Amino acid sequence: MNNQMTIQENYNTQLEMTLEGIQKIEVQKNKKRKKLVFQPYCNRQVMSILDIEMYIPENHVARLVDEMVESIPDEVLYTHYVGGGRAPYHPKMLLKVILYAYTQNVYSSRKMAQMVKENLPMMWLAGLQTPDHRTINDFRSVRMSNMMDSVFEQFVLQLVEQGFIDLDHIFVDGTKIEANANKYTFVWRKSVEKYDQKLRAKIQSFLQEAHQIALEELKEEQLEEELEKSSAQLSERIEALEKDYKQEEDKERKKELRSKKSQLTEGKETQVCHCRCRICE
Numbered sequence: 001m002n003n004q005m006t007i008q009e010n011y012n013t014q015l016e017m018t019l020e021g022i023q024k025i026e027v028q029k030n031k032k033r034k035k036l037v038f039q040p041y042c043n044r045q046v047m048s049i050l051d052i053e054m055y056i057p058e059n060h061v062a063r064l065v066d067e068m069v070e071s072i073p074d075e076v077l078y079t080h081y082v083g084g085g086r087a088p089y090h091p092k093m094l095l096k097v098i099l100y101a102y103t104q105n106v107y108s109s110r111k112m113a114q115m116v117k118e119n120l121p122m123m124w125l126a127g128l129q130t131p132d133h134r135t136i137n138d139f140r141s142v143r144m145s146n147m148m149d150s151v152f153e154q155f156v157l158q159l160v161e162q163g164f165i166d167l168d169h170i171f172v173d174g175t176k177i178e179a180n181a182n183k184y185t186f187v188w189r190k191s192v193e194k195y196d197q198k199l200r201a202k203i204q205s206f207l208q209e210a211h212q213i214a215l216e217e218l219k220e221e222q223l224e225e226e227l228e229k230s231s232a233q234l235s236e237r238i239e240a241l242e243k244d245y246k247q248e249e250d251k252e253r254k255k256e257l258r259s260k261k262s263q264l265t266e267g268k269e270t271q272v273c274h275c276r277c278r279i280c281e
Contacts, residue, residue, distance in 0.1 A: 053124055062100055065096050065100045066125060068155045069099065072188045073188065076188070077095075089129060098136065098140050100122055107209055109133040109136040109137035109217050110133040113131065116130050133217070137214055137221065140210075149207050155186075156206075234267065241257055
């Protein structure tokens with residue numbers, strides 16, 4: 001018995017010595033290594049709009065969009081609104097979002113809605129607000145339909161007039177301009193003077209494409225609204241049938257209710273599929 005205890009004690013002692021030796025070797029290795037120093041990093045900090053603005057170059061077209069829209073008197077925009085109800089997004093924010101998207105050759109409201117969440121200049125212009133595609137498209141196609149084209153036309157004409165861009169390269173890459181945006185102030189004009197017809201024709205080609213996409217998206221939105229309304233109505237009927245089915249005791253009547261519920265469920269799925277196909281056309 002004593003021999004067994006001695007053997008165990010010797011084993012434990014050897015194990016401790018082995019572990020101690022390994023630790024000493026690791027300590028020596030660590031002393032030879034250079035201290036690791038990384039740049040500060042944390043993606044959990046709250047980012048402010050001023051933090052984002054720091055990353056927008058002085059010659060970025062987004063700054064000109066900002067200057068242009070800010071030059072429009074508030075009363076010119078407020079005439080398109082009536083008071084009361086839920087507070088809408090500010091018209092200047094939506095104008096900046098749409099105008100900047102146009103400079104990037106983006107005319108889809110769905111893509112604009114994506115940009116306000118992912119594109120740094122767009123996030124800055126939107127003030128970190130995130131209007132959805134329906135809000136954006138309704139703003140340009142319904143609420144501001146009479147003014148949207150004028151704003152874009154005036155923006156481009158003043159850029160050309162001041163030498164920021166030239167006729168042959170209007171928003172080719174849509175990124176930078178050869179000037180400091182802070183050195184120029186836009187002047188809002190009630191009417192646009194006569195300009196070179198070639199220039200105005202090019203502007204109209206931009207707007208025609210934007211109008212076509214906006215119209216297509218309006219149709220999609222109408223179909224989506226119809227689908228949501230119809231789907232909600234069918235869901236209510238299915239829910240009512242389910243309630244009646246659970247309360248019904250007569251077997252034949254339960255069978256009839258189950259059949260109606262099945263038909264409505266299939267009809268709802270068919271309707272959803274049909275509407276989605278129409279939207280994708």
